[in-house]
Amino acid sequence: MTDEIAPEITTAPTDDDKLWALLAYIFTPIIPIILLLLEDKKDRPFIKAHNMQALVLGVALWVINFVLSFVLIGLCTSVLTIGLCIYYGVRAYKGEIFEIPVVTNLVKGQGWA
DSSP: OOTTTTTTTOOOOOHHHHHHHHHHHTTHHHHHHHHOOOOHHHOOOHHHHHHHHHHHHHHHHHHHHHHHHSSSOHHHHHHHHHHHHHHHHHHHHTTTTOOOTTTTHHHHHHHHO
């Protein structure tokens, strides 16, 4: 766990926190938007650390997937997108706090996490 990303996390995440973080990555951007509307979830430190990353990553991957689907075979880019989201979701479910290149800097720079 990297303290410079989320220094406010002082306690271990609960199983519920880990599950919501996993779902946020796998079903991005739907679940991150839902988590922003749930008062009891949106302020949990572990969920907050992952939720905005998942939302920004999901939107960016949808845009990239849309653009590349015209150039490349859409199925290929969709499989890569799903695989990447599952990879980050599993890491979050293990209780890790990690940086996603470019996405984490954007989220931290905007003050979203």
